[in-house]
Amino acid sequence: MWLAAGIALLAAPLISMAEDENAETGAVKVFVRTIKASEALSAATEHTDISLDASLEDLKPKLEKLPFKDFRLLGSREEQLSLKKKDVITLPNGQSLAFRPIYMEKKRVGLWLSWKESNGASILNTRVHFDSDDSVLTGTDSEADCGLILAIKATPVELP
Numbered sequence: 001m002w003l004a005a006g007i008a009l010l011a012a013p014l015i016s017m018a019e020d021e022n023a024e025t026g027a028v029k030v031f032v033r034t035i036k037a038s039e040a041l042s043a044a045t046e047h048t049d050i051s052l053d054a055s056l057e058d059l060k061p062k063l064e065k066l067p068f069k070d071f072r073l074l075g076s077r078e079e080q081l082s083l084k085k086k087d088v089i090t091l092p093n094g095q096s097l098a099f100r101p102i103y104m105e106k107k108r109v110g111l112w113l114s115w116k117e118s119n120g121a122s123i124l125n126t127r128v129h130f131d132s133d134d135s136v137l138t139g140t141d142s143e144a145d146c147g148l149i150l151a152i153k154a155t156p157v158e159l160p
Contacts, residue, residue: 026083027157028101028109033059033076034091037139037147039069059151062137068147080157093148094118101154107132109154115140130154 035056050064052071063071075092081101088098095118102110108131115124115138123140130136132155139149 026101026104027080028083028104028111029078029080029155029157030099030101030111031076031078031135031153031155032089032091032097033135033151034074034093035059035063035149035151036072036074036142037063037066037068037070037149038072038145040145040147041067041069056151059135059137062135063149066137066139066147066149071149091150093142095123095148097150102127104156106156109156111152111154113152115150128152128154132156 033056050060050069050071052060052063053073055073055076056063056071059071077089079087079089079099081087081099083101083104086098086100088096090096096116098112098114098116100112102112104110108129110127110129112127113124114122116122124138128136130153132153135151135153137149137151139147142148
C-alpha cells in the first residue's frame with residue numbers, strides 16, 4: 001500500500017509536467033491598436049455623435065461610452081506569441097507594451113500585460129482575460145484634453 005501511494009506521488013508530477021508541456025505548445029495572436037482620443041467632453045456636455053477613423057468602426061459601441069468626441073488611429077500591430085513567452089512591442093508614441101500569454105482555451109485567452117512610459121514608468125501591470133471575439137480597451141491621459149487608448153484583441157492559434 002505504501003509503495004502504491006509512493007508510485008502515485010511520483011507519477012503525479014510527471015503527469016503535471018506533461019500537461020504543462022502541452023499547455024506551452026500553443027500560440028496566441030495579439031492585435032493592438034493605439035488610438036488618440038481628443039476633444040474631451042465635460043460631465044455637463046451632452047454626448048453627441050463621435051468622429052472616428054473607419055478602421056475603428058468595430059470599436060464604436062465602446063468608444064461612444066468614453067468622454068471624448070474624436071478618435072484617430074495612431075498605429076496598429078499584430079504579433080503571434082508562444083504561450084508562457086514574454087514579448088515587448090514599442091507603441092507609436094515610444095511607450096512599450098509587454099505581453100506574456102498565460103493560458104489559451106478554445107475561445108478564451110489570458111495575458112499578462114505591462115504598459116510602460118518611454119522612461120520606464122509603469123502605466124498598467126495586470127492580467128487580462130479575453131474572449132476571442134472581443135477587444136479590450138484600456139487608456140490613460142496623454143496630454144491636455146487628450147487620451148491614449150489601447151484596443152487589444154487576443155485569439156488562440158492552433159499550431160500543427
